[in-house]
Structures are given as structure tokens and as C-alpha cells.
Amino acid sequence: MNPEKSIEAPRAGDGRHETRDEQLDRNWSELLQELRVMQTGVQIIAGFLLTLPFQQRFTTLDTPQRGVFLFLxxxxxxxxxxxxxxxxLHRRLFRxxxxxxxxxxxxxxxKIVLGCVALLIAGTGWLVFSVVVGPTAGNAAGAALLAVIILLLLVFPLVVGRRHRGRDL
Structure with a gap:
């Protein structure tokens, strides 16, 4: 797939009077801002995970809990x-x-990072519930979190996109 073909051309009457280069500059800035927002969440979760082995209760984790921890x-x-x-990529292709x-x-x-963040949130929820309440609660919490995350990050945008197809967003 040609990357240049995957970018949607500006719609006529979209309210923005910008050149293609201006649109691409704006899109690039928006992507970087989205990454900045996600970066904070990933750093917080990663920091939480990296402190766990230094806690006394970490030694009580069973094999599945340790496996999920290492996966996370x-x-x-x-x-x-x-x-x-x-x-x-920007540094390599600059100018x-x-x-x-x-x-x-x-x-x-x-999009890939969003998937990673979804796994981190659901997996961390599973781990915490599994350690604090037990494996059954961990499974329930992890599945519930994953379902909610899938609804929010995948289904909801698809529904909104379909609802507004052909109209300005």
C-alpha cells in the first residue's frame, strides 16, 4: 500500500483554507500531540510496573501473575x-x-500504540485484582476492562465515523 494514497485528501468545503502542505503539517502536529498524551499514561503505568519487584508482596506472585507482569x-x-x-523517522527523513x-x-x-496502551491498562487491572482479591476477580476485572477499552477505543470511533460519513466531523 502506498502511504501517500492512505492520506485522505482535503474535503471541499471543510472550512479550512489550507494547502496540502499546511494540512500535512497540521496532521503531523496532531499526531505528535496524540503521542504526547499517550506517553504520559504509558510512563505512569511503566513506572508503576517497575516499582513492583521492589515491594515485599511481589515475592507472593504466582507463576501466571509473574508471567503477566513480565509481559506488561x-x-x-x-x-x-x-x-x-x-x-x-522524522529525524531520518528531515528535509x-x-x-x-x-x-x-x-x-x-x-494505532499500534493505542493497542499497546489497551493491553497495558487491561493487563495492569488484571494483575492488581489478581493479587489483591484473587485470580477469579483478576480474570473478571481484566475481561471487563478489556471490553470497556475495546468499546471506547475501537467500537465508539467506528460508530461515530459511520454516523458522520459524508459529513464534516
Whole structure:
């Protein structure tokens, strides 16, 4: 798939009187702002996870809890690296006049990071409930959180997008 073809062209009458370059600059700035917002949440969760092994109760974690903990540490590291990828890409392609490629690539990366954040939130909820209340509560809390996150991050935007298809957002 050609990244340049994946960017939606400006709609006629969208209320913005901007050139294609201005639109791409705005889109790039919006992507970076979204990454900044997600970065704070990922840093907080990663910080929480990294302090756990130094707590006395950490030694009481069973094998599945330790496995999920380590999985979440890896996901938080991957999410952090992914959030840095657009910056690295920008540095590499700076002044190469490929803003459209940067925006398309950044869009894909942000979507992957959202998936990582969803896993982090649901997994951390599972871990906390599993340790504090027990494995059954952990399973219920993790599943409930994952369901809510899927509704908020995937289903809701799809529904809103369909509802406003053909109209200005």
C-alpha cells in the first residue's frame, strides 16, 4: 500500500483554507500531540510496573501473575519505543519532502500504540485484582476492562465515523 494514497485528501468545503502542505503539517502536529498524551499514561503505568519487584508482596506472585507482569513490562517498553519511532523517522527523513509518508507512518504507529496502551491498562487491572482479591476477580476485572477499552477505543470511533460519513466531523 502506498502511504501517500492512505492520506485522505482535503474535503471541499471543510472550512479550512489550507494547502496540502499546511494540512500535512497540521496532521503531523496532531499526531505528535496524540503521542504526547499517550506517553504520559504509558510512563505512569511503566513506572508503576517497575516499582513492583521492589515491594515485599511481589515475592507472593504466582507463576501466571509473574508471567503477566513480565509481559506488561515488555509491552510498556515496546509502547515507549513505538512512541519514539515517529521522532526517529522524522529525524531520518528531515528535509526530504516526504511529509505525507511521515503522517501516514505516524498514523499507523499511533494505532499500534493505542493497542499497546489497551493491553497495558487491561493487563495492569488484571494483575492488581489478581493479587489483591484473587485470580477469579483478576480474570473478571481484566475481561471487563478489556471490553470497556475495546468499546471506547475501537467500537465508539467506528460508530461515530459511520454516523458522520459524508459529513464534516
Amino acid at each position: 513490562v515488555v509491552v510498556s517498553a515496546v509502547a515507549t519505543a513505538l512512541m519514539l519511532a515517529p521522532v526517529s 526530504h519532502h516526504v511529509r505525507e509518508t511521515l503522517v501516514a507512518s505516524g498514523d499507523r504507529i499511533v
